[in-house]
Amino acid sequence: MNGIRIAPFLLASMACAQTTFHFTEKPGPHAVGLKVVEQYDTSRTYRPATDELGKPLTGERSRPLQTLIWYPAQSTSEKAMTVGDYAQLAATETSFGKPDLSPDWKEWIDGIKPTLKDAMWARRDAPLTAGRFPVVIYAPSFSSMSWENADLCEYLASHGYVVIASPDMGTTTRDMSGDVAGVRTQARDISFLIGYAQTLPDTDMSEVAVAGFSWGGLSNLFAAARDSRIDALVALDGSMRYFPGLIKDSGEVHPEDMTLPLLFFTQGEISLEDSERNHSGPSQTGPNALNAWTHGDLITVHDLALTHTEHSSMFQRNEDIWKGYAQAQKGDYSREDGIIGYAWISRYTVNFLDAYLKHDATALAFLKKTPAENGAPPHLLRVDFRAAKGIPASLESFRAELGRLGFDHASEIYSSMKEEKPDFKLDESAMNDWAYHLMQSGHLPEATALIKLNIQNYPDSSSSYTTLGEIYARSGDKQLARENYNKALKKDPNSSEATEKLKELDAPAPVSK
CATH class of the missing domain: 3.40.50.1820 (Alpha/Beta hydrolase fold, catalytic domain)
Structure with a gap:
């Protein structure tokens, strides 16, 4: 240049x-x-x-x-x-x-x-x-x-x-x-x-x-x-x-x-x-x-x-x-x-x-x-x-954590979610339906863990006691089944479902020919 x-x-x-x-x-x-x-x-x-x-x-x-x-x-x-x-x-x-x-x-x-x-x-x-x-x-x-x-x-x-x-x-x-x-x-x-x-x-x-x-x-x-x-x-x-x-x-x-x-x-x-x-x-x-x-x-x-x-x-x-x-x-x-x-x-x-x-x-x-x-x-x-920390307070996250840690940790997982979001509450009907479907498919321990948590959250829930009674009945524990059916009737004396389940429980076994 x-x-x-x-x-x-x-x-x-x-x-x-x-x-x-x-x-x-x-x-x-x-x-x-x-x-x-x-x-x-x-x-x-x-x-x-x-x-x-x-x-x-x-x-x-x-x-x-x-x-x-x-x-x-x-x-x-x-x-x-x-x-x-x-x-x-x-x-x-x-x-x-x-x-x-x-x-x-x-x-x-x-x-x-x-x-x-x-x-x-x-x-x-x-x-x-x-x-x-x-x-x-x-x-x-x-x-x-x-x-x-x-x-x-x-x-x-x-x-x-x-x-x-x-x-x-x-x-x-x-x-x-x-x-x-x-x-x-x-x-x-x-x-x-x-x-x-x-x-x-x-x-x-x-x-x-x-x-x-x-x-x-x-x-x-x-x-x-x-x-x-x-x-x-x-x-x-x-x-x-x-x-x-x-x-x-x-x-x-x-x-x-x-x-x-x-x-x-x-x-x-x-x-x-x-x-x-x-x-x-x-x-x-x-x-x-x-x-x-x-x-x-x-x-x-x-x-x-x-x-x-x-x-x-x-x-x-x-x-x-x-x-x-x-x-x-x-x-x-x-x-x-x-x-x-x-x-x-x-x-x-x-x-x-x-x-x-x-x-x-x-x-x-x-x-x-x-x-x-x-x-x-x-x-x-x-x-x-x-980095991510904690888990969001939601039903979807609750399900995922149960799958990861096991259903015996249900109460612990829920408590941690409540610490993060005090007004969070698992829906009563959704939990009851979830437990019922688990019971129907033979997952009795998992169903029991869920329904007990539901009762803890909704102690006046007649339907949850009825579901727990049915879980016990299916597992062969008639005494606990009867106790929970009676608790359901105490919460709601007009519960036809609990009444029918008690009748089924106390009905004599069919005589085989």
């Missing part, structure tokens, strides 16, 4: 000024395939019965779900996807086979124009590789496209995961609504995709995780509250952090009762002023989901360099996003730091999934190490690992 030596810090500054997003992680052992499936959830109506002019609407009215599936594939010489190839999918998200790109989408794609020719890893319709792989459902951010984190999805597929995503859409419109109904709609999409994954030949449905960015990191919580097939959650600066009021208003989502492992990425530290500003409305007011997450392992990765938007690789590619970067920028971190930070998001995500879906001890050890021990730049990350 004509003998002029440019200072290293100036070179770095110039490089940052010209940087566009590029994924820096190396692929895993598998090639990556991509299938795009245009399907409908016929259990839900998406389009109204009439059009804008009030005329009957023709064609399919069910909910359209353009579904992207990234998967471990055989190597092929076919051309790899480009960023532009992904962008073209926006035109047919809801109009299958009929491209219809809205002005807003055209503007958005113009923002990523400098990277449209950049090669990705996936190859369309590449042959499947042999084997079955854990499933990851990816839930996009508010009203966003399914491929907003295509780099992460491809990366996971290269490491042996089948990753499935569909766009984030409102109940009856392409735009999501910022309310409980909207979250539930995306949660239902997640469950629909899990059901679809079950039809694929290369999925291991015993291991399922859901990863979501922003709004998708709230919807995956709603989905997990209702769908027992979900084994782990990943939230990329998830909105469970920003909209606790929606969790509270749902009435069905209880983070304090959840036992799933959760990997939660957060943008750089938020000031008290910003926190106050972000929690001023009813949807922002409610209990902190992360504080309540005590019964499942919680790994919190503080992305010190990243803004909220930088948790999406496609958003990092959009030059329009960077026009307002100065307002959201963390300290003097640069776009290059965002690229490095995204690589660490991917690395932590694959180790989390390997630890909890593939049960890899090395991956779990990675999560428990400090970022410096894992080779991360110390100024980019802070990681907290909080």
Whole structure:
């Protein structure tokens, strides 16, 4: 350069000024395939019965779900996807086979124009590789496209995961609504995709995780509250952090009762002023989901360099996003730091999934190490690992603990739940029915343990004494059976069931001929 030596810090500054997003992680052992499936959830109506002019609407009215599936594939010489190839999918998200790109989408794609020719890893319709792989459902951010984190999805597929995503859409419109109904709609999409994954030949449905960015990191919580097939959650600066009021208003989502492992990425530290500003409305007011997450392992990765938007690789590619970067920028971190930070998001995500879906001890050890021990730049990350403790106070957890420790520990398990949640009480009718079914199937000691606990909790329960009497009768102890039938009648003199059982007990045995 004509003998002029440019200072290293100036070179770095110039490089940052010209940087566009590029994924820096190396692929895993598998090639990556991509299938795009245009399907409908016929259990839900998406389009109204009439059009804008009030005329009957023709064609399919069910909910359209353009579904992207990234998967471990055989190597092929076919051309790899480009960023532009992904962008073209926006035109047919809801109009299958009929491209219809809205002005807003055209503007958005113009923002990523400098990277449209950049090669990705996936190859369309590449042959499947042999084997079955854990499933990851990816839930996009508010009203966003399914491929907003295509780099992460491809990366996971290269490491042996089948990753499935569909766009984030409102109940009856392409735009999501910022309310409980909207979250539930995306949660239902997640469950629909899990059901679809079950039809694929290369999925291991015993291991399922859901990863979501922003709004998708709230919807995956709603989905997990209702769908027992979900084994782990990943939230990329998830909105469970920003909209606790929606969790509270749902009435069905209880983070304090959840036992799933959760990997939660957060943008750089938020000031008290910003926190106050972000929690001023009813949807922002409610209990902190992360504080309540005590019964499942919680790994919190503080992305010190990243803004909220930088948790999406496609958003990092959009030059329009960077026009307002100065307002959201963390300290003097640069776009290059965002690229490095995204690589660490991917690395932590694959180790989390390997630890909890593939049960890899090395991956779990990675999560428990400090970022410096894992080779991360110390100024980019802070990681907290909080191991699960205790058990949630619920009938489901009570059953699981009985299976683990034995029914002779029923009273002890219940007492520990009461210590954690003093107002918790096992339902009398459910316990009585459970004990009765155990008795019917010959599990008399287990039935006895349950019904005695039920009597302890509901000492005036006539039906529980009747059930205990029948258990003793079946075990051949007529004296204890009679005592408990009489206790049932003392609690309820009109109990026809206890009266009949006493008659049966005292009836003479039939004479054999």
